[in-house]
Amino acid sequence: MKSDTIAAVATGMTDSGIGIVRISGNDSINIVDKIYRSKSGKYHFHDFKSHTIHYGYIVEKKEGKCTEENMPFDESDIVDEVMVSLMKAPNSYTAEDTVEINCHGGVLMVNKILETVIRNGARLAEPGEFTKRAFLNGRIDLSRAEAVMDIIHSKNKFALKNSVRQLRGSVFDEIRKLRNEIIYEIAFIESALDDPEHISLEGYGDKLSKKTDDILYHLKKMLDSADNGKILKEGIHTVIVGKPNAGKSSFLNLLVGEEKAIVTDIAGTTRDALEESINLNGICLNVIDTAGIRFTEDVVEKIGVERAKKYACEADLVVYVIDASIPLDENDDEIIDMIAGKKTIVLLNKTDLDAFVTEDMVWEKMSGRWEKDLVSHIHMIKASMKENIGMNIFEDTIKDMFFQGEISFDNEVVITNMRHKEALMDAYESMLQVKKSLENHMPEDFYSIDLMSSYASLGKIIGEEVEEDLVNEIFSKFCMGK
Numbered sequence: 001m002k003s004d005t006i007a008a009v010a011t012g013m014t015d016s017g018i019g020i021v022r023i024s025g026n027d028s029i030n031i032v033d034k035i036y037r038s039k040s041g042k043y044h045f046h047d048f049k050s051h052t053i054h055y056g057y058i059v060e061k062k063e064g065k066c067t068e069e070n071m072p073f074d075e076s077d078i079v080d081e082v083m084v085s086l087m088k089a090p091n092s093y094t095a096e097d098t099v100e101i102n103c104h105g106g107v108l109m110v111n112k113i114l115e116t117v118i119r120n121g122a123r124l125a126e127p128g129e130f131t132k133r134a135f136l137n138g139r140i141d142l143s144r145a146e147a148v149m150d151i152i153h154s155k156n157k158f159a160l161k162n163s164v165r166q167l168r169g170s171v172f173d174e175i176r177k178l179r180n181e182i183i184y185e186i187a188f189i190e191s192a193l194d195d196p197e198h199i200s201l202e203g204y205g206d207k208l209s210k211k212t213d214d215i216l217y218h219l220k221k222m223l224d225s226a227d228n229g230k231i232l233k234e235g236i237h238t239v240i241v242g243k244p245n246a247g248k249s250s251f252l253n254l255l256v257g258e259e260k261a262i263v264t265d266i267a268g269t270t271r272d273a274l275e276e277s278i279n280l281n282g283i284c285l286n287v288i289d290t291a292g293i294r295f296t297e298d299v300v301e302k303i304g305v306e307r308a309k310k311y312a313c314e315a316d317l318v319v320y321v322i323d324a325s326i327p328l329d330e331n332d333d334e335i336i337d338m339i340a341g342k343k344t345i346v347l348l349n350k351t352d353l354d355a356f357v358t359e360d361m362v363w364e365k366m367s368g369r370w371e372k373d374l375v376s377h378i379h380m381i382k383a384s385m386k387e388n389i390g391m392n393i394f395e396d397t398i399k400d401m402f403f404q405g406e407i408s409f410d411n412e413v414v415i416t417n418m419r420h421k422e423a424l425m426d427a428y429e430s431m432l433q434v435k436k437s438l439e440n441h442m443p444e445d446f447y448s449i450d451l452m453s454s455y456a457s458l459g460k461i462i463g464e465e466v467e468e469d470l471v472n473e474i475f476s477k478f479c480m481g482k
Contacts, residue, residue, distance in 0.1 A: 128478025142463025
């Protein structure tokens with residue numbers, strides 16, 4: 001691992017009240033000694049206690065002036081008035097000597113402070129390098145490191161809460177527990193094979209079978225949480241479809257709370273997809289409003305229709321808006337065929353007008369075109385975008401469809417990371433092989449091989465069985481100052 005001293009801006013590069021320049025490494029205190037002065041002229045940070053904060057100035061001697069560190073400074077030397085935090089190793093975020101300069105906010109000022117730090121011996125940190133050092137120095141495991149980035153990118157309070165729990169070790173604790181149970185069985189088998197005179201394997205198969213079932217149960221529970229976890233973290237990929245003038249854009253505007261989409265009485269107004277991220281009382285919807293689906297000779301509109309079909313195929317949720325004031329036609333047949341098997345909410349819009357289309361008519365048409373089990377994916381709501389009718393029911397329906405009516409993960413380990421899910425799947429498959437070997441009364445060394453494979457797969461989650469290239473790839477996605 002690189003042992004040089006790194007520095008970066010740890011706050012957003014924008015106008016703000018304060019900015020923070022973070023420095024970490026063996027030479028961080030020496031660097032700050034060169035550029036910090038208190039009002040009384042003191043600068044020896046090595047003499048200060050850890051986890052203290054100090055008021056003073058960042059100074060930089062002008063060219064041609066005396067640069068002795070203990071020489072007094074004047075007004076022309078001052079870069080900014082600051083508060084400097086000191087955290088000595090190993091009790092810091094990176095487990096290295098760390099200094100944070102709290103200066104006035106604004107892009108110009110924080111960059112000037114950073115440039116001063118770099119001129120005095122630090123180098124610019126790579127993306128995620130502070131957290132990478134925390135991981136490599138054993139301060140946090142890889143699952144906690146990834147939780148740091150998840151916290152920064154959380155889109156709703158539930159994702160944020162889950163990421164904080166993961167940072168506190170919820171995933172690590174569960175994985176470590178399973179790995180300890182697995183390695184115990186591996187050690188027992190290997191010891192028994194090496195010393196059969198003193199350690200007997202008689203009846204061990206039954207004991208291992210029960211342990212295998214227990215581990216499989218916990219792995220399956222975490223895997224089952226992954227689908228909800230992905231939605232919790234990334235949001236529900238939602239696509240609005242329907243014929244022209246059904247009320248799709250009006251529905252989007254109601255969700256957003258402002259006029260994002262143009263609404264007219266002219267069919268085909270929406271030619272291309274409009275995308276919005278919406279927080280619906282804690283539920284994140286990544287919504288795409290698509291062009292109205294109909295047969296058309298217009299080249300541009302035809303492209304929009306094809307894109308609408310593509311987006312619908314890739315969606316977690318399809319919202320099919322029907323204008324209940326006009327009869328269903330062949331365009332509705334095409335839409336119904338297109339959304340077969342998709343989780344769908346049908347909005348019977350314009351129910352404030354005389355209805356030509358009823359719920360029974362839509363159910364009948366779907367039942368006539370789909371296999372019976374596909375209809376169970378459908379939820380139907382009577383709505384009026386004009387009168388704002390049906391929106392509360394829409395929100396409750398999403399909770400029922402994706403969160404079994406309640407969004408709560410307080411006491412559960414929820415997997416939100418695709419890398420974690422893949423490692424869990426590998427571990428689960430290996431444990432299934434253990435179970436299969438037990439059922440077929442295979443030699444004990446077969447158990448040991450698959451147990452070790454499961455152990456290694458779980459180790460990838462917390463970083464104990466991971467290659468350097470993967471570590472570099474993970475941290476390259478972090479922001480510069482983290």
